[in-house]
Amino acid sequence: GEDVEQSLFLSVREGDSSVINCTYTDSSSTYLYWYKQEPGAGLQLLTYIFSNMDMKQDQRLTVLLNKKDKHLSLRIADTQTGDSAIYFCAESPNSGYSTLTFGKGTMLLVSP
Amino acid sequence: DTEVTQTPKHLVMGMTNKKSLKCEQHMGHRAMYWYKQKAKKPPELMFVYSYEKLSINESVPSRFSPECPNSSLLNLHLHALQPEDSALYLCASSQEVVLGGEGVTQFFGPGTRLTVL
Numbered sequence: 001g002e003d004v005e006q007s008l009f010l011s012v013r014e015g016d017s018s019v020i021n022c023t024y025t026d027s028s029s030t031y032l033y034w035y036k037q038e039p040g041a042g043l044q045l046l047t048y049i050f051s052n053m054d055m056k057q058d059q060r061l062t063v064l065l066n067k068k069d070k071h072l073s074l075r076i077a078d079t080q081t082g083d084s085a086i087y088f089c090a091e092s093p094n095s096g097y098s099t100l101t102f103g104k105g106t107m108l109l110v111s112p
Numbered sequence: 113d114t115e116v117t118q119t120p121k122h123l124v125m126g127m128t129n130k131k132s133l134k135c136e137q138h139m140g141h142r143a144m145y146w147y148k149q150k151a152k153k154p155p156e157l158m159f160v161y162s163y164e165k166l167s168i169n170e171s172v173p174s175r176f177s178p179e180c181p182n183s184s185l186l187n188l189h190l191h192a193l194q195p196e197d198s199a200l201y202l203c204a205s206s207q208e209v210v211l212g213g214e215g216v217t218q219f220f221g222p223g224t225r226l227t228v229l
Contacts, residue, residue, distance in 0.1 A: 031216065042118075042202055043155065043220040088154055097168060097209050098216035102154035 006089050006103035013111055018076040020106045022089030025070065029091040032065065033100070034074045037086045046074070046087075076108075084110045115139075116221035118203050124227045127193060133224045135186040135203030143167075143209035144186040145218065146178060147202040155202055161186060162209040193228045200225050 003025045012018045024032070030051050035043040049056045049063045049072070056063045062075040076083055089103040116137045125131050135144065143162050147155035160168035161180040175197075177189040186203055200223045207215035 033217070035220070040225070042116075042222040043204075045217065045219060048217060092216055097160060097162075098206070099157055099160065099168065100218060105152075105154055 004089055004091055004101050004103035006087075006106045008104065009107050009109070011109045011111065012079050014079060014081055016079055018074075018079045018083070018108055018110075020074045020076075020087050020089075020108065022072040022074075022103055023070055024072065024089075024091045024101075026091055026093050026101070027067075027070065029093055030098075031092040032063075032072050033088075033090040033092070034061075034063065035088045035090060037088065037105070039085075043088065079108075079110050081110045081112060084108055116203055116205055116219055118201075118221040118224050120224060121222070122225045122227075124229065125190065125193065126229050127195075129193075130189070130191045132190065133188040133201055133203075133226075135188075135205075135221055136184055137205040137219075137221075138184055139205065139207075139219070140183075141205035141207050141219075142183060143206045143216075144180060145204040145206075146186065146188055147204065147220075149200040149202055149223070159188075160209055167209060190226075193226075195228050198226055198228045 005023045033048040034046040036046050037043050060077045064073045086105040088105045090100040092098045119134045146158040149155040158172045159178045164180045175192045179187040202223045203221040204218040206218045
């Protein structure tokens with residue numbers, strides 16, 4: 001079945017880079033997503049990558065996809081205190097309806 | 113405009129009350145979703161509407177009743193809820209729900225924080 005795994009917690013200092021990792025099991029996934037959730041808020045779509053790509057960059061965000069290892073990472077450059085939030089990795093399968101399978105979320109804590 | 117709006121922001125209700133959650137999008141999306149999210153957990157899919165028809169019901173108890181009056185609106189009617197139904201209820205939308213490129217990307221609303229007493 002489908003499964004998405006993430007480490008639960010990451011702590012970094014302001015100005016450092018953050019790398020949040022995710023592994024998934026469904027090799028037929030078409031799109032892989034990163035969502036950010038601040039306390040008490042909804043999910044904000046940060047970025048996504050199509051499964052035939054290796055990398056996608058968008059300002060401070062870099063997504064790397066290793067399809068062979070089924071490993072996805074999100075790098076945030078120059079991390080700011082406003083980046084403190086829970087980050088969810090999600091995959092969209094390649095069959096039937098495109099429902100999302102979420103990881104449990106990684107809590108990123110940025111200290112000054 | 114990539115905004116999904118939800119009302120109310122907070123809702124407190126008793127177990128005998130009837131209330132409704134509302135969701136609206138004006139992006140021309142044809143798929144809309146309800147999720148339930150408990151604290152420190154990922155969202156769990158409840159319902160999916162595609163072209164105003166219910167496509168997926170993830171075995172949700174009948175005390176939750178979804179409704180899609182038109183392509184921009186999605187309601188969730190609540191009746192005889194239990195305290196364990198207290199959660200953040202999230203609405204999302206996407207251009208399509210069946211696989212077909214970037215159109216399946218889901219955009220989420222801010223959620224309704226529901227407390228059942």
